[in-house]
Amino acid sequence: MSAYFAPLRDMQFVLHELIGLEEIARLPGCEEVTGDLVDAILDEAGKLARDVLAPLNKQGDVQGCTLKDHVVTTPDGFKRAYGQFVQGGWNMLSCDPDYGGQGLPAVMSTPVQEMWQAANMAFALCPMLTHGAIEAIHLCGTDELKERYLPKMVAGEWTGTMDLTEPQAGSDLSAVRTKAVPEGDHYRLFGSKIFITYGEHDYTDNIIHLVLARTPTAPEGVKGISLFVVPKFLANTDGSVGERNDVYCVSIEHKLGIHASPTAVLAFGDNGGAIGYLVGEENRGLEYMFIMMNLARFSVGVQGLAISERAYQHALSYAKERIQGAELGVRGGEKALIIRHPDVRRMLMSMKAYVEAMRSLAYFTAASLDKASNHPDAAERARHQAFAELMIPVVKGWSTETSIGVASTGIQIQGGMGYVEETGAAQHLRDARITTIYEGTTGIQANDLIGRKIARDKGATAQAVIAMMRTTEGQLAEAPGTDFSAIGSAFSDGVKALNEATDWIVATYSSDVKAASAGAVPFLQLFGVVAGGWQMARAALTAQAKLAAGNGEAPFYEAKIATARFYADHILSQALGLRIAIVKGAAGVLALEERQF
Ligand SMILES: Cc1cc2nc3c(=O)[nH]c(=O)nc-3n(C[C@H](O)[C@H](O)[C@H](O)COP(=O)(O)OP(=O)(O)OC[C@H]3O[C@@H](n4cnc5c(N)ncnc54)[C@H](O)[C@@H]3O)c2cc1C
Numbered sequence: 046m047s048a049y050f051a052p053l054r055d056m057q058f059v060l061h062e063l064i065g066l067e068e069i070a071r072l073p074g075c076e077e078v079t080g081d082l083v084d085a086i087l088d089e090a091g092k093l094a095r096d097v098l099a100p101l102n103k104q105g106d107v108q109g110c111t112l113k114d115h116v117v118t119t120p121d122g123f124k125r126a127y128g129q130f131v132q133g134g135w136n137m138l139s140c141d142p143d144y145g146g147q148g149l150p151a152v153m154s155t156p157v158q159e160m161w162q163a164a165n166m167a168f169a170l171c172p173m174l175t176h177g178a179i180e181a182i183h184l185c186g187t188d189e190l191k192e193r194y195l196p197k198m199v200a201g202e203w204t205g206t207m208d209l210t211e212p213q214a215g216s217d218l219s220a221v222r223t224k225a226v227p228e229g230d231h232y233r234l235f236g237s238k239i240f241i242t243y244g245e246h247d248y249t250d251n252i253i254h255l256v257l258a259r260t261p262t263a264p265e266g267v268k269g270i271s272l273f274v275v276p277k278f279l280a281n282t283d284g285s286v287g288e289r290n291d292v293y294c295v296s297i298e299h300k301l302g303i304h305a306s307p308t309a310v311l312a313f314g315d316n317g318g319a320i321g322y323l324v325g326e327e328n329r330g331l332e333y334m335f336i337m338m339n340l341a342r343f344s345v346g347v348q349g350l351a352i353s354e355r356a357y358q359h360a361l362s363y364a365k366e367r368i369q370g371a372e373l374g375v376r377g378g379e380k381a382l383i384i385r386h387p388d389v390r391r392m393l394m395s396m397k398a399y400v401e402a403m404r405s406l407a408y409f410t411a412a413s414l415d416k417a418s419n420h421p422d423a424a425e426r427a428r429h430q431a432f433a434e435l436m437i438p439v440v441k442g443w444s445t446e447t448s449i450g451v452a453s454t455g456i457q458i459q460g461g462m463g464y465v466e467e468t469g470a471a472q473h474l475r476d477a478r479i480t481t482i483y484e485g486t487t488g489i490q491a492n493d494l495i496g497r498k499i500a501r502d503k504g505a506t507a508q509a510v511i512a513m514m515r516t517t518e519g520q521l522a523e524a525p526g527t528d529f530s531a532i533g534s535a536f537s538d539g540v541k542a543l544n545e546a547t548d549w550i551v552a553t554y555s556s557d558v559k560a561a562s563a564g565a566v567p568f569l570q571l572f573g574v575v576a577g578g579w580q581m582a583r584a585a586l587t588a589q590a591k592l593a594a595g596n597g598e599a600p601f602y603e604a605k606i607a608t609a610r611f612y613a614d615h616i617l618s619q620a621l622g623l624r625i626a627i628v629k630g631a632a633g634v635l636a637l638e639e640r641q642f
Pocket residue numbers: 174206207208209210214215216217239240241242243300308479482483484485486487488489492
């Protein structure tokens with residue numbers, strides 16, 4: 046079993062020194078976010094992650110969930126851990142105080158989320174999905190729905206699910222067929238949903254499903270989908286649990302990873318119809334889903350970061366214990382720890398560099414989400430909203446794709462011991478694998494990026510980001526030493542590649558959407574690689590300033606600069622190849638006829 050220790054120093058560096066938490070604390074509604082509070086929250090969350098959630102991770106993987114008579118039993122210890130989680134108030138961190146939440150900003154909830162996901166991703170999916178459901182009811186529900194469901198959900202007494210997928214409706218939700226027939230003040234739902242995370246479990250005595258369905262008069266396609274609250278047990282007016290509703294778990298999936306997270310097939314209406322309550326207006330369900338899908342996608346990006354951190358810690362501790370071979374250049378020396386071999390160092394540095402870049406980018410985006418909601422100036426709110434919307438598919442798509450490579454590198458460092466199941470390194474890879482699929486596959490994120498986020502405003506938001514990157518480029522040019530000239534040169538090449546690829550996407554999208562789409566995923570990756578490099582460059586500049594000021598933590602800041610240098614030489618250098626794949630690659634992608642495959 047691998048231990049997990051929250052990387053508090055790096056989290057604090059990013060929060061305090063890189064994204065300016067103090068600026069967030071000055072926003073209206075965020076005044077409580079003092080340095081002391083932040084440190085106390087991170088410290089306590091780190092303990093729960095280390096002592097309660099992480100020790101259950103491997104056992105949950107081995108034991109998995111079971112289903113009997115429509116009831117799912119989660120692995121030993123998970124229900125108790127959920128009780129501790131909820132009792133500690135962790136479920137309500139970012140929720141609206143009007144419904145019992147603590148109303149903390151995204152920059153605070155993001156590192157805490159990272160800890161839960163790193164410690165035990167299968168467990169952490171439950172509160173993550175509950176948050177999605179809370180958000181949907183909060184943003185679009187009537188006061189009555191909010192009063193009835195939010196206090197229990199915010200308190201963690203009831204959990205929530207997001208029920209979108211059906212066998213014929215995966216990426217394409219316009220194909221949803223579940224029916225919702227009006228009946229007095231509610232609807233009766235009939236149909237079936239697949240792949241529903243925590244669609245059934247034993248943590249709580251009620252589950253609130255947020256379900257996409259069509260009313261009988263709804264138009265075809267995306268414009269005919271509505272959103273409904275369908276509780277497992279109806280809620281009495283006094284808030285207690287009432288009658289059993291007609292929604293049942295009929296099976297759970299056997300899957301590659303996240304074994305402790307039950308993935309349910311739900312049947313609605315086999316016994317007369319499941320009672321559901323409309324959220325917002327009829328036929329606007331998909332629109333509502335998209336509002337909160339942004340946040341859910343961001344959270345899955347944080348999962349990519351989190352699982353990478355966990356895999357890195359695991360590989361690092363192995364590399365510091367495993368003795369194999371002699372150290373190069375040391376004649377007649379004793380056998381050495383594998384961390385002394387340059388190739389193992391290369392792999393560890395690559396894991397570390399990716400993790401730090403992903404963390405900086407995710408927290409930086411979280412800061413923009415907070416400014417988009419709370420900044421007193423409307424123009425600033427709009428600017429940050431556009432930035433966050435542009436970056437969310439990048440955080441989601443790039444961090445999750447990267448996490449698969451990072452977890453795989455972790456196995457490579459541990460050799461055969463990484464490949465066998467006993468050590469748990471393989472679990473990280475198996476768990477990471479789902480992150481590029483749910484909440485929109487990487488292909489769907491990339492389509493969103495090039496279509497809604499780049500082509501729609503003719504690249505204006507992307508160009509504003511590139512302008513911010515150019516400011517950093519200027520600062521790098523003035524920084525002393527060979528590390529900074531190497532970082533500066535690789536970053537300039539990366540920004541140039543991103544700029545050219547953005548112009549190409551804008552020019553091509555309207556004239557040849559298939560060609561643009563052929564380059565969509567490489568473009569998303571290019572954006573991630575360069576945006577990650579941007580944050581690493583900013584981190585190196587900050588570290589340099591601290592060192593110049595004689596700050597006492599020289600090893601930490603020197604490591605930051607060295608890691609940014611590694612990122613520049615080994616990762617930013619991919620930018621050129623990605624630009625070629627985007628701008629010239631469509632011909633190869635589209636060359637073959639179907640029969641030629
Ligand atoms: C463990 C697990 C948990 C899940 N949890 C939930 C949940 O809680 N709630 C829920 O509603 N759903 C959930 N899902 C479903 C998940 O969101 C879908 O699997 C996902 O949206 C992809 O749909 P699909 O599997 O039907 O793949 P498809 O949509 O069939 O996609 C297959 C391939 O085609 C590509 N593709 C499809 N359309 C396009 C396009 N337009 N452009 C480019 N490429 C395209 C995809 O990128 C993918 O590579 C879960 C799935 C799993 C496996």
